[in-house]
Amino acid sequence: MAKGDPLIEFRGVRRSYGSGEAEVVALDHVDLTIREGEFVAIMGPSGSGKSTSMNIIGCLDRPTEGKYLFKGVEVQDLDRDSRALLRRHALGFVFQGFNLLARTTAQENVELPLIYKGLPAAERARRARAALEKVGLKGREDHDPAQLSGGQQQRVAIARALAGEPTVILADEPTGNLDSHRSHEIMQLLQVLNREDGITIVMVTHEEDIAAYAGRLLVFTDGHLTRDEPVAERGAP
Amino acid sequence: MILEAVRLALTAIIRNKLRSFLTVLGVVIGVAAVIAMVTVGQGSSEQVRASVASLGTNVLVARPGRPPRMGPPTGEPPPRFSVKDADAIAELPVAAHVAPMANTSQTVVAGNANAATQIYGTNADYLAVQNWPLALGRNFSDAEVQAGSAVCVLGETVRAKLFGASDPVGQSLRVKSVSCDVIGVLAAKGAGSFGQDQDDVLLMPFKTVQRRLKGNQDVDSIAVGLSQSASSEEGIRVISSLLRERRRVGVTQADNFSVTDMKEISSMLSGVNSVLTGLLSSVAAVSLLVGGIGIMNIMLVSVTERTREIGIRLAVGATSAQVLTQFLVEAVVLSILGGTLGILVGLGLAYGGSVYMSIPFSPSAAVVLLAFGFSAVVGVVFGFFPARRAARLDPIEALRHQ
Numbered sequence: 071m072a073k074g075d076p077l078i079e080f081r082g083v084r085r086s087y088g089s090g091e092a093e094v095v096a097l098d099h100v101d102l103t104i105r106e107g108e109f110v111a112i113m114g115p116s117g118s119g120k121s122t123s124m125n126i127i128g129c130l131d132r133p134t135e136g137k138y139l140f141k142g143v144e145v146q147d148l149d150r151d152s153r154a155l156l157r158r159h160a161l162g163f164v165f166q167g168f169n170l171l172a173r174t175t176a177q178e179n180v181e182l183p184l185i186y187k188g189l190p191a192a193e194r195a196r197r198a199r200a201a202l203e204k205v206g207l208k209g210r211e212d213h214d215p216a217q218l219s220g221g222q223q224q225r226v227a228i229a230r231a232l233a234g235e236p237t238v239i240l241a242d243e244p245t246g247n248l249d250s251h252r253s254h255e256i257m258q259l260l261q262v263l264n265r266e267d268g269i270t271i272v273m274v275t276h277e278e279d280i281a282a283y284a285g286r287l288l289v290f291t292d293g294h295l296t297r298d299e300p301v302a303e304r305g306a307p
Numbered sequence: 308m309i310l311e312a313v314r315l316a317l318t319a320i321i322r323n324k325l326r327s328f329l330t331v332l333g334v335v336i337g338v339a340a341v342i343a344m345v346t347v348g349q350g351s352s353e354q355v356r357a358s359v360a361s362l363g364t365n366v367l368v369a370r371p372g373r374p375p376r377m378g379p380p381t382g383e384p385p386p387r388f389s390v391k392d393a394d395a396i397a398e399l400p401v402a403a404h405v406a407p408m409a410n411t412s413q414t415v416v417a418g419n420a421n422a423a424t425q426i427y428g429t430n431a432d433y434l435a436v437q438n439w440p441l442a443l444g445r446n447f448s449d450a451e452v453q454a455g456s457a458v459c460v461l462g463e464t465v466r467a468k469l470f471g472a473s474d475p476v477g478q479s480l481r482v483k484s485v486s487c488d489v490i491g492v493l494a495a496k497g498a499g500s501f502g503q504d505q506d507d508v509l510l511m512p513f514k515t516v517q518r519r520l521k522g523n524q525d526v527d528s529i530a531v532g533l534s535q536s537a538s539s540e541e542g543i544r545v546i547s548s549l550l551r552e553r554r555r556v557g558v559t560q561a562d563n564f565s566v567t568d569m570k571e572i573s574s575m576l577s578g579v580n581s582v583l584t585g586l587l588s589s590v591a592a593v594s595l596l597v598g599g600i601g602i603m604n605i606m607l608v609s610v611t612e613r614t615r616e617i618g619i620r621l622a623v624g625a626t627s628a629q630v631l632t633q634f635l636v637e638a639v640v641l642s643i644l645g646g647t648l649g650i651l652v653g654l655g656l657a658y659g660g661s662v663y664m665s666i667p668f669s670p671s672a673a674v675v676l677l678a679f680g681f682s683a684v685v686g687v688v689f690g691f692f693p694a695r696r697a698a699r700l701d702p703i704e705a706l707r708h709q
Contacts, residue, residue, distance in 0.1 A: 130622065130702045151626045158624020169619050169706065173322055183623035185311055234623070 073107040077237065077270055078127055082136035085122050096122040098293040099136065106237070109264040109271045111281035111301070114290035120274050121242070123290065127272060128161060128240045129153040141237070158186050162231025162269075166243035168223040170215040176202060176226045177211040183234040201229035205259060221252035228259060232269075239263065241273040245280050257283040309636065312629075316637035320644070330605040331645030333598025334685060338646050338678045340591035342653025345674045347660045348584030354498065354666040355576045365533040366436060367542050369396070369550065369566045385563040388526040390513070392553060396531055399549065401542045404532035406433040409513045411520050415465065417480035422468040426482065426509050428516025429530075434493075436532035444476040444491030447512055455514030457487040462508035463495040485519045487511065498665040539568040598645070599685035606638050606693035617697050618705025631698035638690020639683055646682025650675055 080102040086095045097119045104110055104127075114120045125131035126138055129145055130153075138145045140156065148156070162183075163169075170179045180198035189197070202211055205225040215223050224244060231239050241260065245253035261283050263269045275281050282301060289297035320327045369392075371385045393407035409428035414421055427433070431447045434440070442463070451458050459480070466475050475489045496505040517524055533542045543566045550556075550564050610617070617630055625633075654670055661668040 125703055128622070130706075151628070154621065154624055154626045157622060161624075163622045165706065169615065169622075171616055171619065182620070186620075186624045186626075186629060230623070 073105075073268060075106045076103050076139075077106045077108075077141060078102070078104040078272070079139040080123075080126075080133075080136065081139070083123075083126065083133040083138055084135040085119075085126065085131065086134050095293050097126075097133070100293075100295050102288070102295060102298075104270065104272060106270055107264075107268050109261070109283070109285045110273065110288060111284035111286070112272065112274045112288045112290065113276070113278075113281055114296075117292075118290040119293040120290045124240060124242055124272070124274050127238075128163060129156050158183065158234065160237045162234055162236035162239040164224070164227050164231050164239060164241040164244045166246035168215070168220075168227045168247070170223055170226055170230075172216070173214060175212050175214060176207060176218070176229075179215070179226055180230045180233045182230060187234065197233050198229070201233040202226070204232060205229045219252075220248050221255060224248065224252075224256050225259065228256070228263075232263065236269065238270045238272060241271060243274055243276065245275065245277070253277075253280060309632070312632050312636040313640060315633055316640040319637055320641060326605065327641060327644075330602055331598070331641055331648070333601040334595065334642050334645030334682055335598075335649040335652060337591060337595030337598045338649025338682055339653035339656060340594055341588055341681075342650055342670075342674060342678055343656040343660065344584060344587040344591055346654065346657035346668070346670050347664075347666070348580060348587075349671055349674075350657070350661050350666040350669045351664070352577055352580050352584075353669050355580065357667070365535075365537070365539060365542075365568075367531040367533065367539060367546060367566055367568050369529040369531065369546060369564060370527070371564050386554060388529055388564075389524060390526055392550065393526060393529045395549060395553060396529060396546055399545055401533055401537035401545050402531050403534040404432040404435040406430055406436045406530045406532075407513055407526040408433075408528045408530060409516045409521065409525060410527050411516060413482050413520060415469065415480055415482050415509060417469040417475075417478065420469045420471075422465050422507075424462070424465050424507050424509050426511060426516060426520065428511050428513035428520075430513060432532070433510065433530065436530045438532075439496065440494045442492045442494045443474070444489070446491060447510075452512040452514065455512055455518055457485055457515060457519075458490045458512065459487045460491040460493060460510040461489060462493050462510075463506035464504055465507060465509050466492050482509075482511075483520060485515070487515075539570065542566075543568065595681065595685060599642070599689040602638055602642055602645075602686065603689035603693060606634065606641075606690055607696070609637075610634065610693045610697045613697075614700060614705045614708040617700050618702050618708065621700070621702035622706060627698040630700075631694045634694035634697045635687065635690050638694065639686035642682045642686030642690075643679070646679050646685075649682070650678055653678070 080100050083097055083100045084095065085097040086093050088094055100119070100123070112120045112123065122131065126133055129140070132146050136146070140160070145153065145156065171182070177195070177198050180201050181194045184194040184197060199211060202208060205228050207222060207225050207229065210218065210222065215226070218226065239260070244260070245256055248256060257280055260271055260273070264271045273284060281287055284301050287297065287299055287301050288295060369388070371387055388407070390407050393405050396402050397405040406429045411426050411428070412423065413426050414423045430452045431449055434446055441460070444460070446460065447458065461475060469475070469480060470478065475492060477489065479486055479488050481487065493506070498504060513526070531542065531546060533539065546566050547562065550566070551562065554563060556563060620630060657670065658668050
């Protein structure tokens with residue numbers, strides 16, 4: 071699969087909760103294509119459908135109607151376990167709250183997805199060390215999350231996403247819990263991963279200056295995709 | 308994957324040492340109780356078998372009075388046996404050895420030491436009837452028995468109390484006013500069927516006991532060692548008919564004596580034993596069940612507590628089956644650890660109990676394996692429900708969980 075090929079495609083995706091009178095529509099017939107190698111920022115107020123889109127892209131949720139194609143595969147028809155395999159082999163997650171396992175070293179946290187990939191222990195350790203080095207945490211392999219700063223914890227989370235060698239990293243407000251300085255460090259790291267390693271990144275954020283790191287901006291309002299535009303090229307500040 | 312899951316489970320268990328320990332405490336107690344009960348039960352059954360064998364499998368005992376089972380004693384006490392009865396039984400071809408018994412309890416004194424013990428007045432055949440070897444010295448001679456000489460043979464317990472480390476043979480001791488030479492020491496026999504100390508005994512010629520300690524001619528019982536070819540049923544029949552004749556029991560009258568063999572005692576004892584063991588084991592099994600419910604409870608708490616962890620695992624690509632396996636394996640590892648601990652504690656208790664009750668310590672591999680398997684089953688059964696709950700979590704909800 072080459073850079074520029076469609077990777078994520080929404081075709082008339084609708085997601086609603088409840089039924090009848092109580093039906094709440096989170097996404098309403100959204101069409102969207104994200105290509106291999108893009109860095110996309112998704113913005114929008116609470117309840118606009120941006121988190122729902124992320125959950126669908128991340129194969130954690132399924133559309134009520136319409137089609138979601140990942141690398142041409144129709145995800146909406148896949149069962150729970152097939153979607154788990156898709157997450158395992160193609161997706162990496164970075165969350166606002168880091169979501170590291172407590173009382174578990176950075177190294178072990180990063181190895182977690184590799185365990186499910188069924189890699190032997192030596193290979194897991196090697197890859198986890200490489201991923202931690204990549205995010206600038208060489209020498210902190212044996213630290214617990216509690217011994218690391220917020221920025222460092224998020225780096226561990228990025229290393230965990232990276233270790234599985236994903237096609238896409240899905241970042242849900244990755245800087246939401248960090249101060250401005252750390253936020254920019256994390257964004258630069260994601261930018262490097264996108265530019266140098268060709269990893270597609272889809273990121274939800276509230277902040278304009280964080281979204282500015284992306285190459286393309288999507289804005290959701292009331293379940294509709296209301297803006298889709300390129301972001302002016304921005305270097306490191 | 309299973310190995311990985313076991314490693315993971317061990318990590319999770321070690322991370323919460325105290326909670327893990329408290330969780331499995333129920334299983335530990337249950338398994339320990341079952342193991343201890345069954346092991347001690349088996350030990351005491353073995354003890355019964357051994358002591359019955361040491362009494363001699365072909366030993367009959369004749370006592371005056373009806374057998375204890377056949378109702379309350381009638382008005383007047385039944386006539387006692389005499390030495391002549393024993394001599395008459397000895398004439399029978401079924402009897403290989405016959406020992407009349409005249410027993411009394413006395414305090415025995417040697418130097419500064421004294422011991423309250425059971426004194427058996429008997430003859431030289433007693434050791435042959437009981438199949439009881441000597442550790443030191445010699446048995447009574449027939450002349451000593453006939454003359455009622457002041458000689459005695461010590462049981463091991465009495466020897467230890469009175470003489471300690473010194474050689475008792477040739478020394479003398481005193482019973483009431485009788486001064487008596489020690490001529491032999493019996494080999495140690497250990498505890499009897501009822502847990503009594505069989506070595507707490509002192510043998511004397513029956514005439515000595517009758518005349519000088521009790522002041523009568525009574526024989527309390529007659530122990531008969533049957534000849535090799537005779538069955539105990541035959542022995543009981545022949546000896547009973549002889550005694551009926553000698554004691555002039557009318558054809559319509561019930562026996563005023565009893566002749567019993569050891570099988571009855573043995574079967575009665577093992578019956579009581581197995582009922583008790585069964586009863587206690589079932590109580591212990593209930594505590595295992597309670598232990599299993601304890602594991603289920605903690606695993607459910609653990610699933611709730613670790614909802615976010617489960618969400619993370621699902622997000623990075625764990626399938627439901629893998630999450631299920633993880634929690635199931637954790638429950639099984641937990642309960643197997645509990646089971647192993649319980650087996651060790653149970654064997655320890657059983658060992659202590661066996662030493663205390665001086666019965667043989669007889670651990671059984673079958674019971675240990677059974678307890679081990681049972682604790683694994685407890686883990687699977689009570690771990691399944693929480694594990695399934697974990698596996699069915701919605702990853703989005705789980706990740707949002709605080």
